[in-house]
Amino acid sequence: MAEIAMMKTQAETALADLFARSKSLLPGDARSREDAFHRFAVKGLPHRRVEEWKYTDLRALMREVAPLAAKPDAAAIEAALAVESVFAAAEPATIAFVNGHLAKADAMPDGVAAVSLAQALAEGHPLLSKLGAVSDAEGNAAYALNAAFMTDGVVLHVTKRVEGRVALRFVTTGASAVSTATRVLVVVEEDAAISLLETHESANGLAHQPNDVVEFVVGDRAEVAHVRLNAESDAALALSTVTAHLGAQAAFGSRNIVAGSGLSRHQVWMTFAGADTKGAVRGATMLGGSQHADTTLVVNHLATGCESRELFKTAIDGRATGVFQGRINVAPQAQKTDGKMMSAAVLLSEEGTMMNKPELEIFADDVQCAHGATCGELDDDLLFYLMARGLPRPEAEALLIESFLGEAVEEDLDDAIVGEALMGIVEAWLKKRG
Amino acid sequence: MIEIKNLVAEIEGKRILDGLNLTIHDGEVAAIMGPNGSGKSTLSYIIAGKEDYEILDGEVLLDGENVLEMEPSERAAAGVFLAFQYPLEIPGVATMTFLKAALNAQRRAREETELTTPEFMKAVQDAAGKLEIPRDMLKRALNVGFSGGEKKRMEILQMALLEPRFCILDETDSGLDIDALRVVSEGVNALRAPNRSFLVITHYQRLLQYIVPDTVHVMANGKIMRSGGKELAEELEANGYADYKAQEAA
Ligand SMILES: Nc1ncnc2c1ncn2[C@@H]1O[C@H](COP(=O)(O)OP(=O)(O)OP(=O)(O)O)[C@@H](O)[C@H]1O
Numbered sequence: 250m251a252e253i254a255m256m257k258t259q260a261e262t263a264l265a266d267l268f269a270r271s272k273s274l275l276p277g278d279a280r281s282r283e284d285a286f287h288r289f290a291v292k293g294l295p296h297r298r299v300e301e302w303k304y305t306d307l308r309a310l311m312r313e314v315a316p317l318a319a320k321p322d323a324a325a326i327e328a329a330l331a332v333e334s335v336f337a338a339a340e341p342a343t344i345a346f347v348n349g350h351l352a353k354a355d356a357m358p359d360g361v362a363a364v365s366l367a368q369a370l371a372e373g374h375p376l377l378s379k380l381g382a383v384s385d386a387e388g389n390a391a392y393a394l395n396a397a398f399m400t401d402g403v404v405l406h407v408t409k410r411v412e413g414r415v416a417l418r419f420v421t422t423g424a425s426a427v428s429t430a431t432r433v434l435v436v437v438e439e440d441a442a443i444s445l446l447e448t449h450e451s452a453n454g455l456a457h458q459p460n461d462v463v464e465f466v467v468g469d470r471a472e473v474a475h476v477r478l479n480a481e482s483d484a485a486l487a488l489s490t491v492t493a494h495l496g497a498q499a500a501f502g503s504r505n506i507v508a509g510s511g512l513s514r515h516q517v518w519m520t521f522a523g524a525d526t527k528g529a530v531r532g533a534t535m536l537g538g539s540q541h542a543d544t545t546l547v548v549n550h551l552a553t554g555c556e557s558r559e560l561f562k563t564a565i566d567g568r569a570t571g572v573f574q575g576r577i578n579v580a581p582q583a584q585k586t587d588g589k590m591m592s593a594a595v596l597l598s599e600e601g602t603m604m605n606k607p608e609l610e611i612f613a614d615d616v617q618c619a620h621g622a623t624c625g626e627l628d629d630d631l632l633f634y635l636m637a638r639g640l641p642r643p644e645a646e647a648l649l650i651e652s653f654l655g656e657a658v659e660e661d662l663d664d665a666i667v668g669e670a671l672m673g674i675v676e677a678w679l680k681k682r683g
Numbered sequence: 684m685i686e687i688k689n690l691v692a693e694i695e696g697k698r699i700l701d702g703l704n705l706t707i708h709d710g711e712v713a714a715i716m717g718p719n720g721s722g723k724s725t726l727s728y729i730i731a732g733k734e735d736y737e738i739l740d741g742e743v744l745l746d747g748e749n750v751l752e753m754e755p756s757e758r759a760a761a762g763v764f765l766a767f768q769y770p771l772e773i774p775g776v777a778t779m780t781f782l783k784a785a786l787n788a789q790r791r792a793r794e795e796t797e798l799t800t801p802e803f804m805k806a807v808q809d810a811a812g813k814l815e816i817p818r819d820m821l822k823r824a825l826n827v828g829f830s831g832g833e834k835k836r837m838e839i840l841q842m843a844l845l846e847p848r849f850c851i852l853d854e855t856d857s858g859l860d861i862d863a864l865r866v867v868s869e870g871v872n873a874l875r876a877p878n879r880s881f882l883v884i885t886h887y888q889r890l891l892q893y894i895v896p897d898t899v900h901v902m903a904n905g906k907i908m909r910s911g912g913k914e915l916a917e918e919l920e921a922n923g924y925a926d927y928k929a930q931e932a933a
């Protein structure tokens with residue numbers, strides 16, 4: 250009750266105003282948006298006394314609310330998309346969004362049907378019944394705000410094993426900071442397979458506020474390879490959520506690279522609902538300056554015989570802060586669960602900080618679960634070995650950082666072209682670091 | 684010419700080198716033998732530039748220049764090479780990537796042009812062939828999961844590729860099987876040249892039958908206690924270090 254009685258912050262008031270002004274203009278049923286906003290509003294912005302937000306006090310960190318972005322004109326769209334995509338070499342079929350609105354779409358490969366979220370909401374598309382419910386997300390603020398404000402996005406229906414790759418490209422552009430809220434629903438039918446590349450880009454300087462959610466509903470024996478890149482403005486406040494609801498004997502792999510944003514909170518919720526499925530989530534986060542990046546992972550094992558692997562690497566320079574919270578929950582019926590979670594951080598400066606909070610909650614007796622977290626500096630002996638071979642210290646450091654992050658970025662990634670593109674991001678970050 | 688003059692060094696307050704003097708001429712192969720813990724590896728690390736030591740006095744001159752004032756990478760570019768007693772494993776860094784980075788970093792430091800990929804590949808494959816190092820080993824992460832002997836061979840491969848001026852081999856023979864010892868020794872002998880000097884640290888005279896030294900030095904108590912020709916190694920093999928330890932006690 251004390252929560253409700255708390256004074257609204259300036260940002261909370263601004264969010265309420267923004268919602269009141271926008272709700273009638275947003276596509277689809279206003280009531281479910283109102284419900285979502287209400288679930289957010291009763292608790293307000295999460296703060297450090299809310300356990301899942303302990304290290305990312307959004308109430309303190311989110312001071313202002315940027316206006317919801319309007320759809321830019323054709324010239325602005327063209328300019329925004331003229332910049333070559335990180336994954337250009339992978340030649341994906343691309344659906345591009347500019348300022349949160351569908352801007353351009355290539356023809357989808359055989360086995361993929363795409364409908365814009367705005368259209369799907371307006372028409373009441375049947376697949377929207379698979380959209381996650383805010384009520385199931387325990388009132389998670391980022392998720393609830395996305396449900397209240399979601400403007401556009403896409404519903405992808407995958408019915409076959411898809412050849413080639415599909416990319417979702419989100420670019421934010423313009424002269425002033427904007428908020429965007431996008432939602433993607435990917436329904437992968439039984440035995441179907443897709444490789445999905447997701448990028449979020451904006452130029453440095455502006456304090457954009459993107460909030461995106463990508464939800465996977467993965468059928469039995471289906472396969473998903475997902476890559477997500479946060480390359481947002483160094484001043485952006487980025488909230489994001491990836492959810493995966495996995496059927497039986499499926500395979501889900503997700504790589505989550507954070508190479509941008511002043512403040513980011515990335516949530517991954519993976520649920521094993523069918524037996525004998527494999528899920529692997531990896532992530533690499535590169536931070537410098539006063540960046541703050543929070544990755545919060547919840548893995549729910551509800552079915553028997555599933556294997557989950559989570560590996561997150563964080564490189565922290567400057568005065569930056571990295572946060573990793575990971576929880577594996579094993580339900581009583583999820584016998585023979587095999588879960589491993591690891592977070593490793595390397596501190597490259599004296600003033601960097603890493604917060605690791607791995608947790609296991611196990612209610613089944615016949616399981617194998619482990620988690621670990623490490624945080625340290627680069628190994629002096631390894632550095633010496635490299636320097637003794639002629640590498641100047643910055644190069645020796647870069648080589649070690651690259652190999653440290655590489656394990657999460659490209660190892661075991663079947664797609665070499667995508668792996669190379671991602672390592673290019675790592676190299677660019679190292680170069681900038683100097 | 685390498686001149687080590689009155690080198691005094693400590694680690695964590697413990698004196699390891701205590702006024703060590705040693706001169707190695709161009710083209711010379713000098714061997715150092717000495718009891719465990721006498722400071723042989725320490726000497727090699729200090730020359731290569733490891734930071735852990737406090738150097739209280741002395742200098743190490745390479746052609747008149749004090750390498751102790753250089754960064755480790757500058758020493759490497761100037762021609763100092765240490766084949767480690769315990770080569771390190773570097774996960775995630777492919778051996779090829781590492782070799783190319785090292786070679787080109789040194790060339791850049793010397794203001795030489797970098798090797799193109801084909802030139803580099805040829806150089807590596809030639810050197811690897813001579814040392815009987817299989818190609819697929821070069822694709823693996825540097826030293827990760829390599830056997831003890833494979834790691835030592837990889838050190839010599841690096842040495843062959845980097846063409847240093849002054850090579851320090853710290854117990855390169857330990858961990859090598861009989862055939863590998865011969866292959867590695869041949870590799871080292873092939874690198875002997877009028878303008879290249881070697882400091883070979885070993886416990887066993889066997890290596891010195893393959894790599895025949897010009898001078899042999901006994902290290903104990905943080906100093907060179909005695910110097911001689913290759914026959915000194917034979918004498919040590921027969922008598923051990925009792926004489927030198929006795930001196931220590933006295
Ligand atoms: N980090 C350290 N802290 C304390 N003492 C150290 C440290 N490193 C080395 N030493 C000590 O310095 C001495 C010399 O060690 P060093 O490794 O140089 O001997 P060595 O002659 O190479 O021996 P070996 O023949 O066994 O290889 C040893 O007594 C060793 O314990």
Ligand SMILES: [Mg+2]
Binds near residue numbers: 723724853
């Ligand atoms: Mg030693």
